[in-house]
Amino acid sequence: MSIYDIYLDQAKEFHKNEKKWRGTTVIEYIPLIDEVRKKHNIETMLDYGCGKAQNHPTYWKAHKYDPAIPEYSNKPYTKFDLVISTDVLEHIPEEFIDDILSEIFSYATKFVFLTICCREAREILPNGMNAHATVKPKEWWNAKLAKYQNYQVCFTE
Numbered sequence: 230m231s232i233y234d235i236y237l238d239q240a241k242e243f244h245k246n247e248k249k250w251r252g253t254t255v256i257e258y259i260p261l262i263d264e265v266r267k268k269h270n271i272e273t274m275l276d277y278g279c280g281k282a283q284n285h286p287t288y289w290k291a292h293k294y295d296p297a298i299p300e301y302s303n304k305p306y307t308k309f310d311l312v313i314s315t316d317v318l319e320h321i322p323e324e325f326i327d328d329i330l331s332e333i334f335s336y337a338t339k340f341v342f343l344t345i346c347c348r349e350a351r352e353i354l355p356n357g358m359n360a361h362a363t364v365k366p367k368e369w370w371n372a373k374l375a376k377y378q379n380y381q382v383c384f385t386e
Contacts, residue, residue, distance in 0.1 A: 232322040239358065254316035270339075274292065274309055274312070278295050278320075280298065342382075
């Protein structure tokens, strides 16, 4: 079992608690995402790593994907004008970051909106591991993103 699979299994366990990981990070970014939607004439949208997605504005009509949530665990097979991924990448083990970034950007036809936390999580997974698998400074993340275009990233430190 890979470290990715371990983190995914732990995320599935953590998500069983209805009060945890409800998708609240997106709330503070709704105005920025709406600006992106307007600026880029967004019609279709994917939330990659949506969590429980309890805080999406209904007008987004976003497709939701999260491998840790059974009802959202089917990977989409279409492209979207906009892909958002808020508070997701830091939960991915470092050796899988490039693959996940590539996948996220492969779904987008116009723009990608990311938020990334650069510090350890307050949450500890059931097995005792920190919920943030990859804790790196924004410079590290910016270097990972340098090959991509048409994106906006917001960091929390």
